[in-house]
Amino acid sequence: MRALYLTHPQVQIDPDVPVPQWGLSAIGRTRAEAFAARALIPAGAALFASAEHKAVELAAIIGQRIGSVARLDREMGENDRSATGFLPPERFEATADRFFAHPLESIEGWERAFDAQARIVAAVTRAMAAAEPAPLVVFCGHGAVGTLLKCYLGGWAIARSEDQSRIGDPGGGNGFAFDLEGRRLHCDWTPLEALTAELVTGSLPLSKGVVSQGPSCE
Template identity: 55%
Template sequence: MSIVRYLTHPQVQIDPDVPVPQWGLSSVGRTRTEALANAGWLANTTQIISSGERKAIETAEIIAGRLGVMIEIRDAMHENDRSATGFLKPDEFEKVADQFFAQPHLSVRGWERAIDAQARIVREVEAVLVRSRPGDVLFVGHGAVGTLLFCHYAGHPIDRIHDQPAGGGNCFAFAREERRVLHGWRRMEEIGT
């Protein structure tokens, strides 16, 4: 059975003066990813597909370097488009994110609608999976679109109750052939246990 995993990038270096897609991993995020790269549960991974955002690419590069696998970057796997607001302080961001998930058919403060972000991320994942290459597949991306992807494959309506745990660096998995969810969000440190 081929396994498809969707991994969210871990902690980032937050800089309000830098556009969010250009943020890189923090030292904590980098350390967590390096530990993950040495975990045996990724051994059968033959494809690593990354969002074009810097933090996702950095995460994918660390893992790919350890596994000796090339990275494919798919720019349309980016996080939900929040450029209308730019950087928001954490409390305000959480309120707007709650609205994003609660009202998936509406654009909250100019953000990409959740239903549109979900259709985009599903389209990107399916475009890769239709190739039917052997081995496991690792997608490296972001929390909001990852949650939307999880909702799609799990058959859940869009709802933030299905969001990843705080801090990023979480993974869910599904069986490639049946598109059946094998497990929901787990911290990267807990996958192989």
């Protein structure tokens, strides 16, 4: 069964609000609405989302267009960073680099990348089984766990170089299409604006050589 993993676009950053409760910014909502308006997601698609507010907002925008209500799953949430809470951008980037570079270690109390990967793979596997026989399964989630899922699907080591910030739009709002059963990626991180019906509904698997070149897809 074909699936599409999407990350929420830009959020309204507020150091005084817990990160899971952040919502989409005006730019993020505009991008999400423009994507939904392009009607790339077919009616009858199964829709799942992380329970974090920004992912729920993205799913609601898509769901309104296709007439579906997203099923929420906390196990699809972003890597747990509650030990540090909000971090200024420079410190966050340095900590994220270490998170990906040392997947078996808890960086500053963060959930280990190894554990977050196991969690998102298990959640996606359960959702795909529950979604039969939908024509497409759409996941609305987050950049870090999405990257961990992508690395699993590609059979690659966990690495920051596979993150959406290195390949897609650094502000978020990217997606990749995949087949879980065959562990195949059909495209790498691709901005919402560059996703096409062909990428969403059918294309050839990516080779690792293409992935390293950026967001283009076969």
